Amino acid sequence: MDNRGENRTVETDNLSKKRPSSSPERPGIGSKRSCPYPASMYDVNVSKAKEIMTSVDQQLLDQLSNLGKFIEYIRENISKLNTGTAKKTTVGVFGRTGAGKSSLINAILGEKDLLPSGTLCACTSVIIQIEANTTDSNYTAEIEFISKEAWESELNTTILNVLREDAEERDNEVINTAKEKITALYGENGLSMTLENLMKDEHFSEIPEFLSERTKVKEIVCENASDLSDEIACYIQHDDSHPGECYWPVVKCVTIKVPNCKDFLEHIVLVDLPGTGDYNKSRDQMWRSKLRDCSTVWIVSEINRAGSDSDAWKLLASSISDLAQRGECTSISFICTKTDDLNAQDYMRARKLTQDNLQITPEEMCIMHRNEAAKEMMKKNFNQRHTLFKHFNCDDEFLSVYTVSSREFTKENSVLKPEQTEIPKLRDHLKKYNNSHTNDTERHYISGALGILSLIQGSKESNDAMMDEKSELYKNLEKELQKAFDPLVEYCQEIRSSLEELLLKGAKEAEEKCHTIAKKIIEPRIDGRKFGRTLTALCENDGYYRTKAGETGDLNRSLAEPMEQKIAQTFTNFFTVQETENSLLAKIDKFSFIPEVLISKNKKSPVLRHMLKFLQTEEMKLKTELKEKIIKQKKELYNIPSQCIKTTLQQGYRSAAEYSGTGAMRRKQDVLLKLIETSKSTMFQKARREMLDELYETLNFTKEIRTTLKKSMEYALRNANTLPTIDISAELEELKKL
Numbered sequence: 001m002d003n004r005g006e007n008r009t010v011e012t013d014n015l016s017k018k019r020p021s022s023s024p025e026r027p028g029i030g031s032k033r034s035c036p037y038p039a040s041m042y043d044v045n046v047s048k049a050k051e052i053m054t055s056v057d058q059q060l061l062d063q064l065s066n067l068g069k070f071i072e073y074i075r076e077n078i079s080k081l082n083t084g085t086a087k088k089t090t091v092g093v094f095g096r097t098g099a100g101k102s103s104l105i106n107a108i109l110g111e112k113d114l115l116p117s118g119t120l121c122a123c124t125s126v127i128i129q130i131e132a133n134t135t136d137s138n139y140t141a142e143i144e145f146i147s148k149e150a151w152e153s154e155l156n157t158t159i160l161n162v163l164r165e166d167a168e169e170r171d172n173e174v175i176n177t178a179k180e181k182i183t184a185l186y187g188e189n190g191l192s193m194t195l196e197n198l199m200k201d202e203h204f205s206e207i208p209e210f211l212s213e214r215t216k217v218k219e220i221v222c223e224n225a226s227d228l229s230d231e232i233a234c235y236i237q238h239d240d241s242h243p244g245e246c247y248w249p250v251v252k253c254v255t256i257k258v259p260n261c262k263d264f265l266e267h268i269v270l271v272d273l274p275g276t277g278d279y280n281k282s283r284d285q286m287w288r289s290k291l292r293d294c295s296t297v298w299i300v301s302e303i304n305r306a307g308s309d310s311d312a313w314k315l316l317a318s319s320i321s322d323l324a325q326r327g328e329c330t331s332i333s334f335i336c337t338k339t340d341d342l343n344a345q346d347y348m349r350a351r352k353l354t355q356d357n358l359q360i361t362p363e364e365m366c367i368m369h370r371n372e373a374a375k376e377m378m379k380k381n382f383n384q385r386h387t388l389f390k391h392f393n394c395d396d397e398f399l400s401v402y403t404v405s406s407r408e409f410t411k412e413n414s415v416l417k418p419e420q421t422e423i424p425k426l427r428d429h430l431k432k433y434n435n436s437h438t439n440d441t442e443r444h445y446i447s448g449a450l451g452i453l454s455l456i457q458g459s460k461e462s463n464d465a466m467m468d469e470k471s472e473l474y475k476n477l478e479k480e481l482q483k484a485f486d487p488l489v490e491y492c493q494e495i496r497s498s499l500e501e502l503l504l505k506g507a508k509e510a511e512e513k514c515h516t517i518a519k520k521i522i523e524p525r526i527d528g529r530k531f532g533r534t535l536t537a538l539c540e541n542d543g544y545y546r547t548k549a550g551e552t553g554d555l556n557r558s559l560a561e562p563m564e565q566k567i568a569q570t571f572t573n574f575f576t577v578q579e580t581e582n583s584l585l586a587k588i589d590k591f592s593f594i595p596e597v598l599i600s601k602n603k604k605s606p607v608l609r610h611m612l613k614f615l616q617t618e619e620m621k622l623k624t625e626l627k628e629k630i631i632k633q634k635k636e637l638y639n640i641p642s643q644c645i646k647t648t649l650q651q652g653y654r655s656a657a658e659y660s661g662t663g664a665m666r667r668k669q670d671v672l673l674k675l676i677e678t679s680k681s682t683m684f685q686k687a688r689r690e691m692l693d694e695l696y697e698t699l700n701f702t703k704e705i706r707t708t709l710k711k712s713m714e715y716a717l718r719n720a721n722t723l724p725t726i727d728i729s730a731e732l733e734e735l736k737k738l
Contacts, residue, residue, distance in 0.1 A: 042438045045738050049449050052731045053078050056453065059726050070459075070721045074452060080621075081448045086441055086628070088131070088269045089433045090293045095300030096311050100337035103406035104300060105130065105270060107423045108430070109258055112410065113226035114139070116233070126236050126251050127290055128272040132265035133257035139228040142255040143218040143235050145210040150282055151250050152199050157540050160195060162533075174533075174546065180238050187244030207247050216252075228256070252286065264430040267437035281541040284552055291319055292327035292635050295433070303336040303403060306374050313381075317388060318552075324391040325568060325638040328577045328631055332389075333400045333429070334378045339367050340405040340415065363415045371403035391572040393580050402426055444624060446738050451617025453732045455716060458610030460723045466607055467720075473598070473608055474717040477615070481593040481709060485702065491587050492699040495574050499567055500692055506566030507684040510559065514684070517558050518676045521545075522669050532665050539657035539668055542646055556649065559676070560641035563687065575634040585627050592619065593709065611716040618712040626701050633698045640694055644687035648679055 057078050060071050095101045102115040109130070133140060162178040182190040186203060204210050209218040222228040233239065234246045236254055258265070271290055299316070301309040312334070316323075323329035344362040348354070353369065355362055378401045382389075392398060402422045408414045409421040418424055462470070522538075524531060538545035543555035557564075576583045594616055602608040652675035656668040676683075 092294035092297040107406035127253045129255040130270040133259045137259045140257045141220045144253045145216045181249040184246035281544040296331040306336040336403045375401045393578040451614045454610040455614040470717040484593045502567045503688045506563035507688040510562040510684045556646040557642040640691040641687040648683045
């Protein structure tokens with residue numbers, strides 16, 4: 001094998017040196033980075049706040065023996081403050097091979113050679129994540145491998161079976177992918193090896209992390225982008241010139257960390273989501289899991305195909321429930337690439353354009369003219385397909401269209417100004433998400449810290465004479481809590497009753513339609529022999545399959561579809577992450593048990609003012625935690641019917657998979673259809689009950705609100721302990737300034 005697994009740190013060539021100062025808008029594409037970004041105001045403020053809380057925590061530790069429970073409560077809150085970090089915003093990037101994704105991302109990052117052309121292609125099935133390196137000036141890659149057991153299962157149940165298929169049953173695309181995976185990892189000799197031979201450790205000597213039981217991550221560090229690109233190529237690309245030296249078949253995910261992009265990527269993850277899944281079930285599940293994490297998606301297509309690119313619309317159609325009900329997507333961007341790829345004279349003649357009285361070149365005029373036309377076309381197509389997006393809140397910010405030229409942005413003597421390439425506009429798009437995350441994180445940390453110090457200061461200044469005032473405030477807050485609590489409980493009851501009624505109808509409809517749905521998938525009207533492989537894959541993968549047309553499907557999800565369709569719109573209205581007026585997240589956000597009248601009434605008392613400040617921050621933290629928790633739970637909630645159906649049919653799938661030889665396909669079909677028929681009276685009712693049980697559990701957060709806030713009120717207003725020896729007045733003032 002060659003030395004591509006080694007880490008190298010050579011200088012970049014002349015082509016990648018920093019651009020002269022005469023082109024300030026076009027940052028040094030591919031330039032070597034010598035230092036990371038300086039600390040931002042966010043870093044400074046949060047660092048100061050953390051230093052303050054560390055100092056306070058030490059003072060509390062010294063008092064622990066005297067005031068055990070009270071001190072423990074405060075220190076627990078400080079600990080939660082330090083560990084509670086919001087997850088990054090995920091931007092999913094889609095696009096067929098050759099659409100220009102690699103060039104687009106390179107241009108946004110200000111890099112020339114980080115992602116070679118064709119890196120982000122569907123054939124590898126490797127998920128690629130790009131983040132900011134905020135610690136140093138190096139380019140790093142973390143390569144995460146699948147388990148050895150998962151690879152053995154993929155070989156045994158999928159790849160080797162594909163290679164053994166009869167000639168008439170062969171799906172060329174699937175067979176080619178299976179061959180690519182074998183030759184990539186083992187060379188041509190691998191095609192004739194047995195499973196036992198393929199799994200020998202000697203084949204993986206260059207990737208010991210894959211064999212390790214403890215760590216599955218390999219880290220590569222380089223000083224410049226082009227070196228990192230060379231080092232990771234064998235983990236993300238198929239290279240026919242190096243058979244047996246490409247490791248992408250056993251790679252789960254590659255995370256690339258890039259320096260000097262902190263201002264727009266510190267809290268963002270750019271994720272390439274290759275193709276529309278993989279014929280292997282576990283890889284498709286990984287793909288869908290990432291898809292569900294996307295807050296926004298970019299659909300990348302060449303501008304000359306943008307209006308007619310059926311692949312993009314098919315991708316959205318097949319992914320819509322994973323983005324909406326099962327996910328957290330709030331916006332979609334269509335990115336038309338290669339806008340400079342046109343012949344100006346031909347374009348002007350075809351469009352009957354003239355350059356009369358225009359102070360721009362024909363090339364610039366044609367590019368800008370076509371860009372505007374493409375944007376109008378994409379928006380028109382979007383409006384025509386409005387039913388596809390009916391489960392989103394399609395406000396003015398939901399859809400955006402960009403027309404970009406990565407090549408024009410990066411070259412010296414470009415026809416277009418930097419802003420006309422729209423690469424800066426895409427950076428600003430990322431900055432918006434990044435800044436929002438930064439501001440929220442800073443505000444939550446400093447406000448939370450201020451609340452804790454307010455509790456300490458209020459306790460320090462409290463005395464026995466204050467007990468009556470604190471008791472009165474406690475009673476008033478108790479009433480306000482109940483007043484705010486009741487509408488939230490009623491709203492949750494509305495969610496339960498609405499979905500319960502719809503699920504009952506959906507389960508009945510699914511029972512009525514299940515035989516027709518199953519028969520259409522299991523017994524399609526196509527050549528039987530050609531369908532045999534698809535049916536075999538369906539049985540071996542618990543209902544998951546890939547059609548001859550290259551589309552993936554899942555019998556379980558198809559059987560659950562009547563239930564999902566029945567609840568889809570109502571479920572979306574309640575659980576949308578876009579926080580529309582009547583969504584659950586909006587109701588939680590509006591919840592408050594501390595009215596302004598109570599704040600005004602008690603503002604003259606320093607002690608009560610401190611305690612109310614603490615309770616306000618506790619309420620804010622609790623609401624933030626609950627919203628994040630509900631978003632996570634709702635993703636799983638919508639998936640329950642199909643998962644329940646899969647569990648019911650699992651033994652049938654395995655029994656059917658055992659049939660082989662003459663008549664095997666008919667026996668497989670009979671087993672599955674009979675099982676679905678005999679199970680239908682209980683299977684969908686069970687799915688309905690399981691979803692309702694999980695729904696009740698999800699909506700049980702109202703108890704957490706009452707319990708948590710009552711506990712905070714107890715410590716703030718009924719606690720008799722004081723902290724006379726702890727002086728945090730200076731720290732409190734410093735936090736107020738921050």
